[in-house]
Amino acid sequence: MARVLIIGAGGVGQVVAHKCAQVDEVFEHITLASRTKSKCDKIAAMLPRKIDTAEVDADDVPQLVKLIEKVKPDLVINVALPYQDLHIMDACLEAGVHYLDTANYEPPEEAKFEYKWQWAYQDKFEKAGLMALLGSGFDPGVTSVFTAHAKKHHFDRMQTLDILDCNAGDHGLPFATNFNPEINIREITANGRYWDNGQWVTTKPLEQKRVFDFPEGIGEKDIYLLYHEELESLSKHFPELERARFWMTFSANYLKHLEVLQNVGMTGIEPVEFHGQEIIPIQFLKALLPDPASLGPLTKGKTCIGNIIRGTKDGKDKIYYVYNICDHQACYREVQSQAISYTTGVPAMIGAKMMLEGKWMKPGVWNLEQLDPDPFMADLNRYGLPWQETWLDQAFQ
Template sequence: MRKNVLIVGAGGVAHVVAHKCAMNNDVLGDICIASRTQQKCEAIIESVLRKNHLKDPARKLYARQVDALNVPELVNLIKETKSEMVINVGQSYINMSVLEACIETGAVYMDTAIHEEPDKVCENPPWYANYEWKRRERCAAQGVTAILGIGFDPGVVNAWCALARDEYFDTIDTIDILDVNAGSHGKYFATNFDPEINFREFKKVWTWVDRQWVQQKVHSIRVDYDFPVVGSCPVYLTGHDELHSLSKNIDANSIRFWMGFGDHYLNVFSVLTNIGLTSEKPVKVAEGVEIAPLKMLKALLPDPSSLAPGYTGKTCIGNFIRGTKDNKPREVFIYNTCDHAECYQEVEAQAISYTAGVPAAAAAILVARGDWDVKTMVNVEELPPRPLLNLLDSMGLPTVVSEKPVTFTAPVIEHVASV
């Protein structure tokens, strides 16, 4: 049994992770929330206590300040707090330093997004091979459990791919991961998670087509799909984390990711990009100060956590999978819908944070119980999916399987560039 959780980060996803871990602290033990700004951690604790979510009041829930890029400082914090599990939900720039601290201390490592370097955007695929997988042998040699990408996408969608492979298909032709937010936050323009990381995704599109990496232009390929519950929504071919492990671990001809965007979002994003405000490269202003336009834009836009109180509507995320079973063609749509207002009522967060945070807490429970304590580095599709999905059914993110879904029909994707 593993005990005591260190949550690194204090944003919207960390907020949800803290609530769900507190609701299961009889299994998880003491919980420490740490970030550069301890005040943000304290605010999360206040929310947990306000909702009366500390299941076992004898267990500690407390905050610490930490520089997550400082490995010795993280090592000391892990030892001081006696944390046997670390859930990294900070900016993706810190992934390798947090992972290194876990390897040095033997603590379990979990994250919800792939590692990025601040000065490198949309590197050549597969992205996990650039950083995370280079440390896999060290994890195995030292018996360190490292679970990569255990949010929703990546995370739950990876588990759905494993479920489809294990229970629904003999062969898989295509997997189309569809993510749409049909909610409304009432702001002129905002992103649902860190704007800096969000906009860095939209520099180029790497997708897996006919068993090779293909590069496409951003927001250039659109499909309108009739989703369950939320109805018809436009989605655009987009690059995303999970493709980079699924292409290696799931035997499928094509694996693609599609994200929903409204016309207003795309128009504003286009203007911001065309005038250079989504650039990560520093520029010098008249006073001689250097600043990356993207960082300034992040400071100007609403904090994603601030969107939660007035958010209405629902999200729908699902995998449309096409293949064969018993020598017959088969199509299945595996999905979840989540309501913004219900999420706020439960944990004072919006649904985007909720869908990313709940699976990380569920994974911690599975590790604590021993179900997922594999003592090596894995992506989610390499783990048995049923324990996670069964647990999520009871934690607020139920899985629905439609065996006769509306067919998702994508256009032919030309090979603009490939690696």
């Protein structure tokens, strides 16, 4: 039985709070803290059991340490924004508690997704006898565990990995992002990048497109190559991979809006002066766009996220596809959130459970693919993200 402090009361924080509250045999005591306490209180009021709430600025390390010392959690679950990762890791070290997040650190002034800043904490966490689990969402997170599962059970050698992230949901609005608009747009408007024979190949944003026929009635969708942070850790931890790529679906309508916003400078991250005040265009855009949390009741349809891996087993070539299908409306019925927040929040709860049950607990800084995939895969089926596996005749080109 453990105590957890969840930081961040956005779309993902709401799901993590719900899922932890459902598993009371592990999460005995829950505190939900964020910059705006009223958001924590609103979530707390939806839950099946009582939790504590608190206000905290997670960029203020002394304030965080004070809160951690008051709450006395065994683990801090960070589902604030990637900008807060290092501050929360510092506070965990100072207060002597374990750490988990769902997205790697990103400096606010530069759209750069790299693990180097967090991997640099390896020695500090190890020496303190504490664990930091990095990227326990869906992608990264479940896609990382899917890769470890494929290697453990289905391949002697993996050659190519393609992660396919499809959101076939429709919220009926002209334009909205499914999670934090600033983080989402920064990710999509950045150059694409993939791992190819020991080096990174850079592509222009959304330059490479394919069409893939997704299972369970989702059907054919356009899918675009993006850089995604798990490519860095997976190519490091599975050096046998000759190629590793990440793909995401976008509708023509979404891309049309994004192109116009980009062309007029609304997605910029550099400050501009407006009526004597400095504003960052993408932050102003965020203020105009629908709050992702408000999409829950509106979104219909499914997500399908999974890995296609080509490799060999017992001398035979194999193409393996492992994926999860998640229904937006079913998520809403269960936790009042759409599937994007759900598919991130459930793995955050499971990662926390793995640590607190001792199945994954070891000092240091770890990505999920470095740990035994079996208990995590079992819990995906148990807690709302069942997975399917199949063998394909054709490789993903």
